[in-house]
Amino acid sequence: MKILNTKTETFDHLDPESREIMKKTINFFETKGKEKLKFDYHNKVWYADFLNFVKEEKIFSKLLTPAQYGGEGCRWDTTRNCDFNEILGFYGLPYWYTWQVTILGLGPIWMGTNEELKKETAKRLEKGEIFAFGLSEKEHGADLYSSEMMLTELPDGTFVADGGKYYIGNANEAGLVSVFAKDSDTEEYVFFTADPKHENYELVKNIISNQSYVAEFGLHAYPVKQSDILSRGEHAWDCALNTINVGKYNLGWASIGICSHAFLEGLNHAAHRNLYGKYVTEFPHVQQLMTDAWTRLLAMKLFARRNADYMRTASKEDRRYLLFNPLTKMKVTTQGEEVINLIWDVIAAKGFEKDTYFEMAGIEIRGLPKLEGTVHVNMALIVKFMANYLFAPAELPEIPATDAPANDDFLFDQGATKGLGKTLFHDFEKAYSSIDLPNVKIFREQIATLKELLLNAPPEKEQTKDIDFLLILGELFAVVPYGQLIIENALLRDVESDIVDQIFDFMIRDFSKHALQLYSKSSSTEKQMEYALKIIRKPQQNKERFNRVWENHVLSLKDTYEMNK
Incomplete structure (x- = not known):
C-alpha cells in the first residue's frame, strides 16, 4: 500500500469500469489544472463544471445507486467509494463536499420504506442530480431530540412542514432534500423529502464563504404528501444515525486525499530548496518531520482501508465497524491535521502562497474533525465500546480483505442504533501477537499497563461526570x-516490517503523550498517575531502519507528482 499519486496510480484492485471512473475523474482535474482550480477556490466559484462532468459520466449514479435500483454497473461498493473519496480530497475539499452531502442525503432514502421514491431517486441520480441532508438546526446543531422542524397532518391526510434547517450542504441545487422532523401531534420522528424549487421552500443564505453552498433554509407551510414520507418513529431515528455511520467514514478518506497531495507538493519544495549550502531534505530534523508525516499518512490509509473490510462484511451479529467508523472520522482526521502541521513546519512560509495546493489544504484539513459530530462526540461514542473491546473478547470470524466488486446491502439495513455497549469484538491481541517487531512489543506493554490502570484505578464517580477526563481516557483507548487495524492491514497487504516498526515509533510517542495528559489532569488520583507514568515509554531507536524508510519510501517520492498547470 502507498500514498496516492494520481499520475502513477493504476487502480489495479478495481474492476475495469470502476478503474475507468477513477481515471476519468483524475483526468478532469488535471485538465482543469492547478491555476484554474485555485482561481475557482479563491473566487468561491460554484463547481458547476465538476457537476456537469459527473452528470455526463453518470458517476454519482454508478457509485451511489444500490444495485437493485440501478442499471448495469450501479452498486454501492465501499471499496471503490474509498478511492473516489481519496481522489476528490486530493484535488480539493469543495468537490468532495458535494459528493459527501449527496451521500448523506441519499442515506434516509435508501434506508427508508418508500420504494417508489427509491426508484425516482435512482432516475434523478442518472440525470446527474445531487442531494442534501436536512438534519441540523441553527439553535440545536445535530441535537435530534430538540428538533423544531414540525410536520402537521391536515384533515385530508396530507401534511404541512414548518421550520428551519441550518448548515445543509447542497441545499441550493439538490434535486431532493431528506428532512428530519417531528410530528406536531405525536412528537414522533419522521423523515420526508422536500424540493428546493418549491415556492414554500425558502433558501435563506449560504452561511459560509466558500465554493460550497452550505445553506440555511426554511419550510413555510410546505406541502408534504404521504408519497414524500421516508420513515417514521424509531425507524426514522435509526435512519438518521445510520446515515451518519455511513457518511462520517468518508471524512477520513478526504483527509487522506488532502494530505497525500500536500505531502508530495511539500516534499518537492523541500528537496529543491537550498539553504546554507544544503538542500532542506538533508537536514536531520526535516528528515524526521517528513518521515513522521509519511508514516502517519500511511497509517491513516492502512486503518481506513481495513475499516472498509469490517463495514463490507458487517451484519446484525457482527457490528465491529461501529467502533472503527468513529475512529476513522475522529482519529484519521485529527492525524490528518498532524500531518499537515508536520509538513508546514518544513515548508514554512511557502504554505501560505496562493498558487500552492498546500495553502488550500492547510485551511480545509481543519474542517474534517468538526463535521458529522465533533471529535468529542465521537470520542464519547468510542468509550462505550472500551469494556468489551479490552476485557471481553468474543469468538468472531477473521475478516479478509474485501476489494471484490459487490453491493454493500447491510449499510442500508443496519438495524437499531441502541445497545452499543453490547457490541462484541474479537481478541485484539491476535493482531499484536502476529508480528514480532521491537516497537510493536513496546506498544503492547503500554496497552497492558493501560488495562492495569482501568482494572486497578478506574475512573471514580466524579471523574465519570468529567467529560474532559473521559476524553483523555478515550484518547488512550483509541x-x-x-494500531490493531494497522497491523491487520499491513499483514494483508505485505507492508514492509521497517515501515510498520517506524509507524509504531510515533504510536508509542502518541500513547505516551496521552498518558502525560492523564497524569497532568487535576482530578487524576495518585494511583492513576502512577500507571500513567508507567505508560510513558520511548520507542526503540534504530538509525538504519529510519534511514531505509527515509531514503527508500519518503525521499524517493520527490518529483514523482506535480499537478498540471
Whole structure:
C-alpha cells in the first residue's frame, strides 16, 4: 500500500469500469489544472463544471445507486467509494463536499420504506442530480431530540412542514432534500423529502464563504404528501444515525486525499530548496518531520482501508465497524491535521502562497474533525465500546480483505442504533501477537499497563461526570484499535516490517503523550498517575531502519507528482 499519486496510480484492485471512473475523474482535474482550480477556490466559484462532468459520466449514479435500483454497473461498493473519496480530497475539499452531502442525503432514502421514491431517486441520480441532508438546526446543531422542524397532518391526510434547517450542504441545487422532523401531534420522528424549487421552500443564505453552498433554509407551510414520507418513529431515528455511520467514514478518506497531495507538493519544495549550502531534505530534523508525516499518512490509509473490510462484511451479529467508523472520522482526521502541521513546519512560509495546493489544504484539513459530530462526540461514542473491546473478547470470524466488486446491502439495513455497549469484538491481541517487531512489543506493554490502570484505578464517580477526563481516557483507548487495524492491514497487504516498526515509533510517542495528559489532569488520583507514568515509554531507536524508510519510501517520492498547470 502507498500514498496516492494520481499520475502513477493504476487502480489495479478495481474492476475495469470502476478503474475507468477513477481515471476519468483524475483526468478532469488535471485538465482543469492547478491555476484554474485555485482561481475557482479563491473566487468561491460554484463547481458547476465538476457537476456537469459527473452528470455526463453518470458517476454519482454508478457509485451511489444500490444495485437493485440501478442499471448495469450501479452498486454501492465501499471499496471503490474509498478511492473516489481519496481522489476528490486530493484535488480539493469543495468537490468532495458535494459528493459527501449527496451521500448523506441519499442515506434516509435508501434506508427508508418508500420504494417508489427509491426508484425516482435512482432516475434523478442518472440525470446527474445531487442531494442534501436536512438534519441540523441553527439553535440545536445535530441535537435530534430538540428538533423544531414540525410536520402537521391536515384533515385530508396530507401534511404541512414548518421550520428551519441550518448548515445543509447542497441545499441550493439538490434535486431532493431528506428532512428530519417531528410530528406536531405525536412528537414522533419522521423523515420526508422536500424540493428546493418549491415556492414554500425558502433558501435563506449560504452561511459560509466558500465554493460550497452550505445553506440555511426554511419550510413555510410546505406541502408534504404521504408519497414524500421516508420513515417514521424509531425507524426514522435509526435512519438518521445510520446515515451518519455511513457518511462520517468518508471524512477520513478526504483527509487522506488532502494530505497525500500536500505531502508530495511539500516534499518537492523541500528537496529543491537550498539553504546554507544544503538542500532542506538533508537536514536531520526535516528528515524526521517528513518521515513522521509519511508514516502517519500511511497509517491513516492502512486503518481506513481495513475499516472498509469490517463495514463490507458487517451484519446484525457482527457490528465491529461501529467502533472503527468513529475512529476513522475522529482519529484519521485529527492525524490528518498532524500531518499537515508536520509538513508546514518544513515548508514554512511557502504554505501560505496562493498558487500552492498546500495553502488550500492547510485551511480545509481543519474542517474534517468538526463535521458529522465533533471529535468529542465521537470520542464519547468510542468509550462505550472500551469494556468489551479490552476485557471481553468474543469468538468472531477473521475478516479478509474485501476489494471484490459487490453491493454493500447491510449499510442500508443496519438495524437499531441502541445497545452499543453490547457490541462484541474479537481478541485484539491476535493482531499484536502476529508480528514480532521491537516497537510493536513496546506498544503492547503500554496497552497492558493501560488495562492495569482501568482494572486497578478506574475512573471514580466524579471523574465519570468529567467529560474532559473521559476524553483523555478515550484518547488512550483509541490508539489500541487504531494500531490493531494497522497491523491487520499491513499483514494483508505485505507492508514492509521497517515501515510498520517506524509507524509504531510515533504510536508509542502518541500513547505516551496521552498518558502525560492523564497524569497532568487535576482530578487524576495518585494511583492513576502512577500507571500513567508507567505508560510513558520511548520507542526503540534504530538509525538504519529510519534511514531505509527515509531514503527508500519518503525521499524517493520527490518529483514523482506535480499537478498540471
